[in-house]
Amino acid sequence: MLLLAVDTATPAVTVALHDGSSVVAETTRVDARRHGELLLPLIDTTLREAGQELGAVTGLVVGVGPGPYTGLRVGLATAETFAFALGVPVHGLCTLDALAYAAGAEGVEGPFAVATDARRKEVYWARYDDARTRTTEPAVDRPAEIAEQLAGLPVAGAGALLYPQDFPDARGPEHVSAAALASLAAEKLAAGTDFLPPLPLYLRRPDAQVPKNYKVVTPR
Known part of the structure; x- marks a missing residue:
C-alpha cells in the first residue's frame, strides 16, 4: 500500500x-x-x-x-x-479530524476541541472526546460565541492561537x-471503517444572496 x-x-x-x-x-x-x-x-x-x-x-x-x-x-x-x-x-x-489526530500525537488529551482560521473573525471548529472521536459536527462561528461552551478545554489549531482571549488554553499544532x-x-x-466522499465541506453562508423585494420588470 x-x-x-x-x-x-x-x-x-x-x-x-x-x-x-x-x-x-x-x-x-x-x-x-x-x-x-x-x-x-x-x-x-x-x-x-x-x-x-x-x-x-x-x-x-x-x-x-x-x-x-x-x-x-x-x-x-x-x-x-x-x-x-x-x-x-x-x-x-x-480536515479537523486530521488536526485532532495530530494534536493527540503531540500530547493533547481529551476532551478537547480544534479550531482553524475561517477568516472574517470566525473559526471552523469541532469538539472531540479523544484524538479519534469527534462528538460534534464541524461548524463555523465567531470565537466569542463558542468560548463559553469550550471553557476549560484545550483548543488546538491556528483558530485557537489567533484568539487567546476566547481560547486561553490554546495548543499546537497550528x-x-x-x-x-x-x-x-x-x-x-x-x-475497515468508512470515509467521507471527496466533496468539499463548505460551512459558511454564501456571499451572494438573492435580493429581497427586488423590482420585477414586466413587458409592456
Whole structure:
C-alpha cells in the first residue's frame, strides 16, 4: 500500500506518503494564497524524497475541509484527477479530524476541541472526546460565541492561537499535516471503517444572496 495524502483546506499546503506502516515522506508549505502553485511541486518533491513514482500510489487521501472555497478546491480537484488517472480510490477525511489526530500525537488529551482560521473573525471548529472521536459536527462561528461552551478545554489549531482571549488554553499544532491525514486514513483502512466522499465541506453562508423585494420588470 502507498497512500498519497494532500490537504489544502488551511494555509498549509501539505503532502505525505504512507506505506501502510508509517509515513515515508512529508512536505509542507504555509502560504494562504498559493495553493494552486505549490501543490503539484510539493507532490513531486515528496515522491522524490521517498524514492517513489506516482504510478506506485495505490490510493489518494484528501482533506475535505471545512475551508475557504478556492484553497479547498485545489486539493480536492488534484486528488480526484490523480485517482482517475491512476485508477485508484480517493478517500475523503475531515480536515479537523486530521488536526485532532495530530494534536493527540503531540500530547493533547481529551476532551478537547480544534479550531482553524475561517477568516472574517470566525473559526471552523469541532469538539472531540479523544484524538479519534469527534462528538460534534464541524461548524463555523465567531470565537466569542463558542468560548463559553469550550471553557476549560484545550483548543488546538491556528483558530485557537489567533484568539487567546476566547481560547486561553490554546495548543499546537497550528496547522494540519498530511502526515496526520495519511496516518489516520491508514488506521481507518485497516479497521475497515468508512470515509467521507471527496466533496468539499463548505460551512459558511454564501456571499451572494438573492435580493429581497427586488423590482420585477414586466413587458409592456
